[in-house]
Amino acid sequence: MSQKAIELILMRQLASSLAMPIFLVDPLGSLIFYNEPAERLLGRRYDETGEMSMKEWRTLFAPIAEDGSPVPGEALPLSIALHKHRAAHLAFWLKGPDGISKKIGATAFPSRRTGSPPARSRGDLLGGVLT
Amino acid sequence: MKVTLWGTRGSLAAPGPETIRYGGNTSCVEVRGHGRALLVLDAGTGIQRLGATVRGGGGRIDLLLTHLHMDHIQGLGFFEPLYEPAREIHIWGPPSPTLDLRTRLARYLSPPLFPLRLRDLPCDLMLHNVPPERFEVGGFEVEAELVCHPGSTVGYRISEGNRSLAYLPDHEPALGVRAFPAKPEWTSGFDLAADADLLIHDAQYTTEEYQQRIGWGHSAMRDALAFATLSGARRLVSFHHDPTHDDVMLDRIDAAARAVGDVTFALIAGTEGATFEV
Numbered sequence: 001m002s003q004k005a006i007e008l009i010l011m012r013q014l015a016s017s018l019a020m021p022i023f024l025v026d027p028l029g030s031l032i033f034y035n036e037p038a039e040r041l042l043g044r045r046y047d048e049t050g051e052m053s054m055k056e057w058r059t060l061f062a063p064i065a066e067d068g069s070p071v072p073g074e075a076l077p078l079s080i081a082l083h084k085h086r087a088a089h090l091a092f093w094l095k096g097p098d099g100i101s102k103k104i105g106a107t108a109f110p111s112r113r114t115g116s117p118p119a120r121s122r123g124d125l126l127g128g129v130l131t
Numbered sequence: 132m133k134v135t136l137w138g139t140r141g142s143l144a145a146p147g148p149e150t151i152r153y154g155g156n157t158s159c160v161e162v163r164g165h166g167r168a169l170l171v172l173d174a175g176t177g178i179q180r181l182g183a184t185v186r187g188g189g190g191r192i193d194l195l196l197t198h199l200h201m202d203h204i205q206g207l208g209f210f211e212p213l214y215e216p217a218r219e220i221h222i223w224g225p226p227s228p229t230l231d232l233r234t235r236l237a238r239y240l241s242p243p244l245f246p247l248r249l250r251d252l253p254c255d256l257m258l259h260n261v262p263p264e265r266f267e268v269g270g271f272e273v274e275a276e277l278v279c280h281p282g283s284t285v286g287y288r289i290s291e292g293n294r295s296l297a298y299l300p301d302h303e304p305a306l307g308v309r310a311f312p313a314k315p316e317w318t319s320g321f322d323l324a325a326d327a328d329l330l331i332h333d334a335q336y337t338t339e340e341y342q343q344r345i346g347w348g349h350s351a352m353r354d355a356l357a358f359a360t361l362s363g364a365r366r367l368v369s370f371h372h373d374p375t376h377d378d379v380m381l382d383r384i385d386a387a388a389r390a391v392g393d394v395t396f397a398l399i400a401g402t403e404g405a406t407f408e409v
């Protein structure tokens with residue numbers, strides 16, 4: 001496996017030092033890291049789950065809307081960050097593998113390559129960050 | 132390729148009788164290929180002596196800057212080929228999200244910090260941001276990747292045929308990692324150094340000093356050893372010596388590193404004037 005971009009490595013290092021839950025995904029939405037506060041929120045350790053496709057983590061962590069219905073994939077802040085290249089915020093319920101539902105407010109933003117021009121280009125997208 | 136160290140000191144030039152064996156000039160490395168193409172890695176104060184060896188030769192020189200901290204560009208204005216009209220000189224540097232390379236270099240190469248401006252130089256000077264993909268220079272294949280160091284900083288991997296040199300003079304791969312070394316895919320600089328025949332790497336601090344300087348962008352010798360082991364490099368040259376470390380201190384750090392034993396590579400103390408065949 002080749003090395004990840006330095007921006008993602010530094011983001012993981014920063015996330016590892018912060019007290020708020022942080023998730024990192026790649027441009028396809030695959031979960032590539034979450035920190036210890038996120039582990040407590042989800043009831044799963046990153047070392048146990050490892051990297052997961054978007055389909056896998058949506059199934060595992062099951063975001064639920066206020067009305068009790070599943071949050072559509074395209075409405076998730078991370079999906080908006082990755083596909084529309086902008087920050088997004090949403091409040092929803094999260095039921096972790098421990099069976100406990102928690103209401104959270106989540107903000108996601110896209111992560112772009114250093115030196116990228118302002119113009120939107122998928123090739124410059126490194127992934128997304130959710131906190 | 133033939134590799135010569137013209138400056139091995141980090142952060143600040145440290146000339147004097149107490150640093151005469153390891154050298155006092157800041158980062159500069161000459162790389163010569165079989166085609167005699169000349170690559171220069173960084174323009175620390177060591178570049179002044181290198182310039183004197185190529186005086187009046189004509190032809191092209193490619194200067195690859197890892198970043199624009201002063202200890203890596205301070206010698207630039209004293210590089211004689213810049214003042215030779217027949218010279219074609221290409222300077223490559225890390226990209227910036229805000230300013231082009233010329234503008235950033237001109238902050239130093241202009242009054243009041245320097246008497247001349249870049250535009251006053253008589254050589255044929257071209258400046259480039261290093262591209263994100265591999266590129267070819269003088270028969271060398273060059274890869275540049277951003278690495279963990281404050282500001283926009285790249286490391287280089289230079290290959291000729293099946294031989295490779297990795298140059299990461301300012302690099303802190305252990306930053307923020309609870310247990311270093313981590314997995315290769317999460318290690319800054321890993322792809323550049325993987326299986327390199329010669330790795331020139333930051334080893335500025337002792338382990339104790341590093342604890343007081345985390346986040347400054349440099350490595351303890353201990354972490355340089357771990358990085359070389361992880362990447363599978365065949366030879367490690369310790370580099371970017373702290374300006375407060377005299378020859379006796381550097382001997383002590385080198386001896387302590389050798390005492391660790393059980394390493395998969397040859398450890399070589401980076402000394403000014405040393406040459407390597409790669």
